[in-house]
Amino acid sequence: MDIGIVMNALRDPAGVPAHPVLFQLLMVVTWILHIAFVHLALGAAGLAIFAFHRRERGPHWARLSLALTKVAKVAVSLLIVLGVAPLLFTQVIYDPQWYVSNVLSGRWAIAFIFTLMIGYCAWFAFYYGNRPGAGRHIGIYAWLALALFCLDGLIMHALSYQALLPEQWLAWYAPGGAVDASGAKLHAIQWPRYLLMMSLGLPAVGAFLIAYAHYLGARSDRSAGYLDFAARLGERLARWGFAFCLVLMLIWQAVHPAASGLGAHPLGWLLVALLGTLAGSVQPLRRAHPYLPVAGGLILLTILALWREVIRIHHLAPLGYDIANYPVHIDWPTTFLFFSTLAGIGGLVGGFYLTLLYRAGRTSGLYSADTLVSRWGTSAVALLCLWIAVFLAYGIVIWVRNQFVGH
Amino acid sequence: MDLLGMYPTFYVPAIGTAWVMGIIGVIHVVASHTSVGASFLFALLETKAYRDGTPEIMGFIKKYGMFLLVFSYVIGSVTGPGIWYAITVASPRGVGGLIHNFVWVWAAEWVYFTVEVIGVYALVYLIGKVDAKTHLKLTWSFALASWATMLLIVGILSFMMWPGSENWYQTGSTNDAFYNLNFFAHLATRTGSMFVMAAVVGLMVASRVRDPVLRRSVVRFIAPIGLVGGLFAVMMFIYYLQTLPNNAVVMLNTYLLPVYARAMVAVFVVATAWLVFAWWQPQRVYTPLAVALFLFIAVAGVWPEERMRESMRKPYVAGQYIYGNQIIARNVPGKGIRSEMEQIAAAGLLQLHPFVPKPLRTVTADNRLATGRLLTQIACANCHALERGAPLRSLPDKLHGATDEDLIAAFLQGPLKHGTQPYMPRIDLPAPEIDAIAHFIAAVNRGEDVTAQPTPSTATAAASQPE
Amino acid sequence: MKKLLTFGLVTCCLIGVDARAQSGAPAADIAAGQQRAAACFACHNANGIAQIPGTPHLAGQERGYLEKALRAYRDGSTRQEPTMNAMAKPLSDQDIANIAAYFSSLPR
Numbered sequence: 001m002d003i004g005i006v007m008n009a010l011r012d013p014a015g016v017p018a019h020p021v022l023f024q025l026l027m028v029v030t031w032i033l034h035i036a037f038v039h040l041a042l043g044a045a046g047l048a049i050f051a052f053h054r055r056e057r058g059p060h061w062a063r064l065s066l067a068l069t070k071v072a073k074v075a076v077s078l079l080i081v082l083g084v085a086p087l088l089f090t091q092v093i094y095d096p097q098w099y100v101s102n103v104l105s106g107r108w109a110i111a112f113i114f115t116l117m118i119g120y121c122a123w124f125a126f127y128y129g130n131r132p133g134a135g136r137h138i139g140i141y142a143w144l145a146l147a148l149f150c151l152d153g154l155i156m157h158a159l160s161y162q163a164l165l166p167e168q169w170l171a172w173y174a175p176g177g178a179v180d181a182s183g184a185k186l187h188a189i190q191w192p193r194y195l196l197m198m199s200l201g202l203p204a205v206g207a208f209l210i211a212y213a214h215y216l217g218a219r220s221d222r223s224a225g226y227l228d229f230a231a232r233l234g235e236r237l238a239r240w241g242f243a244f245c246l247v248l249m250l251i252w253q254a255v256h257p258a259a260s261g262l263g264a265h266p267l268g269w270l271l272v273a274l275l276g277t278l279a280g281s282v283q284p285l286r287r288a289h290p291y292l293p294v295a296g297g298l299i300l301l302t303i304l305a306l307w308r309e310v311i312r313i314h315h316l317a318p319l320g321y322d323i324a325n326y327p328v329h330i331d332w333p334t335t336f337l338f339f340s341t342l343a344g345i346g347g348l349v350g351g352f353y354l355t356l357l358y359r360a361g362r363t364s365g366l367y368s369a370d371t372l373v374s375r376w377g378t379s380a381v382a383l384l385c386l387w388i389a390v391f392l393a394y395g396i397v398i399w400v401r402n403q404f405v406g407h
Numbered sequence: 408m409d410l411l412g413m414y415p416t417f418y419v420p421a422i423g424t425a426w427v428m429g430i431i432g433v434i435h436v437v438a439s440h441t442s443v444g445a446s447f448l449f450a451l452l453e454t455k456a457y458r459d460g461t462p463e464i465m466g467f468i469k470k471y472g473m474f475l476l477v478f479s480y481v482i483g484s485v486t487g488p489g490i491w492y493a494i495t496v497a498s499p500r501g502v503g504g505l506i507h508n509f510v511w512v513w514a515a516e517w518v519y520f521t522v523e524v525i526g527v528y529a530l531v532y533l534i535g536k537v538d539a540k541t542h543l544k545l546t547w548s549f550a551l552a553s554w555a556t557m558l559l560i561v562g563i564l565s566f567m568m569w570p571g572s573e574n575w576y577q578t579g580s581t582n583d584a585f586y587n588l589n590f591f592a593h594l595a596t597r598t599g600s601m602f603v604m605a606a607v608v609g610l611m612v613a614s615r616v617r618d619p620v621l622r623r624s625v626v627r628f629i630a631p632i633g634l635v636g637g638l639f640a641v642m643m644f645i646y647y648l649q650t651l652p653n654n655a656v657v658m659l660n661t662y663l664l665p666v667y668a669r670a671m672v673a674v675f676v677v678a679t680a681w682l683v684f685a686w687w688q689p690q691r692v693y694t695p696l697a698v699a700l701f702l703f704i705a706v707a708g709v710w711p712e713e714r715m716r717e718s719m720r721k722p723y724v725a726g727q728y729i730y731g732n733q734i735i736a737r738n739v740p741g742k743g744i745r746s747e748m749e750q751i752a753a754a755g756l757l758q759l760h761p762f763v764p765k766p767l768r769t770v771t772a773d774n775r776l777a778t779g780r781l782l783t784q785i786a787c788a789n790c791h792a793l794e795r796g797a798p799l800r801s802l803p804d805k806l807h808g809a810t811d812e813d814l815i816a817a818f819l820q821g822p823l824k825h826g827t828q829p830y831m832p833r834i835d836l837p838a839p840e841i842d843a844i845a846h847f848i849a850a851v852n853r854g855e856d857v858t859a860q861p862t863p864s865t866a867t868a869a870a871s872q873p874e
Numbered sequence: 875m876k877k878l879l880t881f882g883l884v885t886c887c888l889i890g891v892d893a894r895a896q897s898g899a900p901a902a903d904i905a906a907g908q909q910r911a912a913a914c915f916a917c918h919n920a921n922g923i924a925q926i927p928g929t930p931h932l933a934g935q936e937r938g939y940l941e942k943a944l945r946a947y948r949d950g951s952t953r954q955e956p957t958m959n960a961m962a963k964p965l966s967d968q969d970i971a972n973i974a975a976y977f978s979s980l981p982r
Contacts, residue, residue: 005410006410006761009410009411009412009761010412010414010761011412012412012500012503012504012506012507013412013735013742013743013744013745014504014507014508014579014739014742014744015507015742015743016507016510017507017508017510017511017581018511023510026514074528076481077477077480077481077484077524077527077528078524078525080481080484080485080488081484081517081520081521081523081524082521083488084484084487084488084517084520085514085517085521087488087491088506088510088513088514088517089510089514091495091502091503091506091510092506092507092510095499095503095506095507096412098495099414099495099499099502099503100414100415100499102492102495102496102499103414103415103416103417103495103496103499104415104417106417106419106424106496107417109492109495109496110427110431110492110493110496112492113431113485113486113488113489113492113493116485117434117482117485117486117489120481120482120485124478169415169762170762170764173415173762173764174762174763174764174767177764177765177766177767178764178777179416179764179767179777179780179781179784181415181416181417181418181784181788182417182418183417183418183496327743329579329742329743331511331579331580331581333580333581333582334509334510334511334512334515334581334582334585335511337511337512337515338511338512338514338515338518341515341518341519342514342515342518345518345519345522345552345555346518346521346522349522349526349548349552350518350521350522350525352545352548353522353525353526353529353545354525356529356533356537356541356545357525357528357529357532357533360533360536360537363536365536366535366536366537366538367536367537367538368537368538368541369537369538369540369541373541374540374541377541377544377545377548378544380544380548381544381547381548381551384548384551384552384555385551387555388551388554388555388558391555391558392558394586395562395585395586395590395591396586398582398583398585398586399586399588399590399591402571402572402574402583402586402588403571403572403588657926657927661925661926661927662925805916806912806913806915806916807912807913807915807916807920808912809912809913809915810909810912811909811910811912811913811964813964814910814912814913814914814961814964815913816964817913817960817961817962817963817964818913818916818960818961820960821956821957821958821959821960821961822916822917822957822960822961824956824960825956825957827917827926827928827929827957828917828926829926829927
């Protein structure tokens, strides 16, 4: 049986409600946001633990550990919520690959949820315990959490990677002709790719620390010595982190299947060059502006997201799977619902929260909203009321029409 | 060669994927109702604090908001996609159908989630750091956003039950799928329950308030909200039951109410008694008691609700067009979806399913047990455990330990094929496949080892390669 | 205990009465009927009190009637009902006697 035909048959018969490339674009963009917080969470968690064990060496380390524990906590909640979007959009255009891969490793897919919950709870326990004078044993929670986060990364990696290897699906499901429905195995892992994805946490936390030191520099109640310590540590981590990732990237470049032609694709080598450039230019970037290393990292992640997509297409296209020919049944009302919610709620309400957090964070003591922010807040509440009212009123119209007027 | 878009099967012995989904679902609903409830509770409390000039309330919101909001929010946001994972591995085509109908609705909900995660930290960290009025706007916008996520998910959940009219099948429009017959009843029930959760959570927080005057005023503020919410939820639940399709009503009356009715009444009585008691004796709202009652009301209230909703929509998993066993059961002209029943009745699952290894494509005397097992996993295991005495609607037990293959086959060819039981899918298969299934079930009921593989010598490595 | 005794007595009487009424029919074996009827219980229930709407209770139903109905279903010419036609098809005369005896023996 031709696996390309199978994949096309596995597509949802309802088709997609907008052009598939739109979903592909949204998938790539939201994945960049997701992975940025994955890297920040991993890097911050790792460095928080490292700093925790160095507490005795000076107050800066203790302080850094506390701060990064909080950063990791927030970053984990953001990476989870930001991960929902690429997960959603993947299922729209790559449902055959994603679903088969999940079903074939069903236990791991379920274990992902529970280990993530336990890991997050363990990190919460560390967060509550990590105070001045806390015992060493508190660190166990943090190690447990980090280990589980790394395991979750591995599960996600395997599920994504298995989705690229459709020719092996049947052999995994029914080895030797005997069906195994237990979903007990992770069938394929590409270690260089996984390690690179995890190791990007190092430069991520480095670039974050540089930005963090600058951001808090505006506040009179933070010691300059600590902020300088954080920035210099960040610079070192970013430089060596990028360099380490460069090595892993080169190994990854070497393991692509020869027939795929990926080893010679320019985008992969652009990524190599970018990693090299970033490794060599952390210091000048920081001097130009302390937010530039973060910006550089985001550019890197954008290329990485595109590279993932190129790899996927190189695996699936030769087998006859192309998202462009996914049947389309355009649904305008919900398309409008999403984009208006993104602009209105995401932009106005989300923007209000971020502005408030940013401004209050840079103020020592109480921050009183100026006229603009105050009005912004009022419009946020008003917009939400309007959104809900329209949503319900529209629903009532549809509902009454369907139940009473008929079709 | 014809083939259907059927996925491989993931089978969890004894409890099935249905309970895995149920467990994650309960954690999710408890966490998310708690966080939505808490968001309204804090908005109401903060308004009270702002009006009465009692800023000490804000101290409590900060102290417990951190745990309640952040923790329940994050657990809710892990288990939310967790339900996706669970239904993905249980019913890939079911979740695919929902995703492809509702992707933009889910995407809009995701916008809210993202805004809320930022909001939840802003709300908690900025207490005492921004002026009171701005903070109040923050808290209210957060509460409204939380409720909006409920609005967005309820339409999808209630479509899983049924669209309630022919419109969606003809138009394929998400409007008609989302604002289905039981949307408003379902929304109102959950909204009422949300206020009960808010009150029960609020009593846990209030139990930590030391100042008796403040505690009294907080408790007497919270308790009536929960009481009214609870009464509203019950009324709306009764209305909800009137909006259900026939298969759900039969399932409800036959199997579900006898099991869950008492638990549901108990939860309502206990919750009402607890809220009345708290109003009457605010100083006796002790923390351990408040926590215990929260857990009881949350778990004993949510588990029956989740199990019932999951059971009642059977034999379908979504929109009364996809069966639990992943087969598309009817035409949906609006989306160009065609029923697969006739094709399967003619050619059989083994021929049409892309994930059947070559040695099992045809039923033979040698492979009857293995093909029977595979077919039973494909056609039955989404809802039924295949072991005797297993908790999830054990298939051998449903056939009362029958060991006569001819009569099991007769059952498949009679009642099942003709849809006598409204909550069972019609399963119409060619005779050899029916016989293989009957052979497998009879073997299970005879207590035989059913994991044996057919003649391993012929099942070579080549067999595992795709054709 | 008392219930069991009554059950036993009723069963004996029923069999006795019926055996006399239809001499020539195969002697009924209630236990064998119960075993053979396991698949029937999926709808009619092991106690003969059906839970599914539209499905008749068979507990304590007149034995001769049950036999006649099952034969007619098996034959398929006078009683055409795809569900029961399929269910009765594999049954022998002896099976029908046993199953009818089993359901008729159950207390209503």
